[in-house]
Amino acid sequence: MNTVDDSARRRELRTAAARLFRKVGYPQATVRDIAKAVGMQSGSIFYYFKTKEDILVDVMNEGMRQFLEAARVPMDDAVHPRMKLRTLLVRHLMTLHQRNNDELAVVLSEWRSLSPRARRQIVAQRDEVEAVWNRVLRELADARLISGDIAILRLAILGAANWSVQWYDKKGKLSIDELADQLLDLFVPISARTAS
Template sequence: MSLDDRRQEIITAAAELFDRSGYSQTTMDDIAKTIGIAKPTLYHYFRSKEEILSSIHEEFIDLLLEKEERRQRAGLPPEQMLLEVMVDILELMETHRGHLRVFFEHHRELPDAAQPDMRAKRDRYEEAVTRTIKAGVTSGVFRDLEPRLTALGLFGMCNWAYQWYRAGGPLQPREIAFQFWDIFVRGVAATPSRTLI
């Protein structure tokens, strides 16, 4: 197994352990046993649990940024862009569940040295979604709402889903994403023009 392949195996196993047992409760010894390697061998690939945590965060945010940048190049309309952002986050509940929990629950525990780079990447992603909302407002597809607050609302809607989503349920992540998008873009009022309050 190559160095990169082994590192990837460790990251994936650690993310699953952190999801199942909690970050603080999982030890380097637990990770080594799960992989089937000696603890000193694990330290050959990662110097600490915090370094593994940084790698999980980096892999996760890089994946989201790559997908977002691909869509930007494709020139999708704003409403489609927002749907795909929601799909990205919700589909990761199937493909990267452990990464998702670790990303949202433990980013404050990243080593100090890793914080600025990770914060910059998170900000880049947030700014990309905010720009999409601004573009939708400018083109008249979306109402004139505060773009950053709207982006944060979208993230809040999707990011919390890992707490209740279970694989094998009646809806697949993309189906949940579409329903969330429908609620987010169209609202819940039966008659959109009706004043409710």
């Protein structure tokens, strides 16, 4: 990592790019748009990034890093499995809807624009996140708190949670904690709840 690879200006570019990628999509966001957003000439971008796709990779890596950070929370074994799932869910949703987290939305919607090589790298990180969820869901299954295929449950719960990017409004009356609890009640019925 030399100065260019991790400069404030580069981060500025990544943030502006993420915002644009989210708003209009990667293919329609031009390097001229991105440059304009930070007050640069379009050519100057290539002093910081080799190609436009490198910007997308950088954005998605940052997004995945945040998802991983949300999933990698130390959990006391004594905690009730349902509570562990709740923690995962709350942290996941919090990360997803925090201010200026356009990188996360981009991760969820722009994977098609990645070259196969870059895609493999992002998928590997996604698999790490899913492994954490699988571990907690396994505990819930062992405790007979859920039934059915764990993989499908994981896909359903993450599908429902990630879909919230499409509709959740931070300014609305539903807090993220409430959303998490509602989703949790859906997937792990209240009747299975126990004091933690």
